[in-house]
Amino acid sequence: GAVVSQHPSRVICKSGTSVKIECRSLDFQATTMFWYRQFPKKSLMLMATSNEGSKATYEQGVEKDKFLINHASLTLSTLTVTSAHPEDSSFYICSAIIPVGEQFFGPGTRLTVL
């Protein structure tokens, strides 16, 4: 299947700092990528839909000014957690759609905010 990578795989930061997470489609172009977050022992929760060349679409209750999404190319979407707080500590996962419509997920990024 298609390969989606995320960087970094884990990050620890201080409260108040910003953290950028990258999501790349390695062997295909993805016009649409999705960002999810997952708390321990919980299911994945969709945060936003990232469309190349346009603004992201955020799910209800997700602060767009706190979770900045940029999809500048067909192979890269970035999620920036601004002014991170301990409650933002979570597992962040991206996914990308291949042209025929199947969706593949990245390995996830573990964010810990101290």
Place this chain on the structure above:
Amino acid sequence: DAKTTQPTSMDCAEGRAANLPCNHSTISGNEYVYWYRQIHSQGPQYIIHGLKNNETNEMASLIITEDRKSSTLILPHATLRDTAVYYCIALLQGNQGGKLIFGQGTELSVKP
């Protein structure tokens, strides 16, 4: 998209078939049934999907009832590496690869 319900957890002996049920009684005629799984601390992995016919691939088989109100994912010879949370998702045709709404899934434990 239709809501799906799955048992919270299941156990299976290594080498035996694992049969994971999913109810989707409100599924509409053009909604597909997708299955993903998530091994601990990894991203979800696509397994299989189907509309109304039974499907089989190298990972699993998907059996969908004639009325499409339920389905069963079958792992024919479960191994310890199949221990994961399995998610059953109903997804509208034309929205393939669209927003996946994950429920709580079934936590499958394969035991030696």
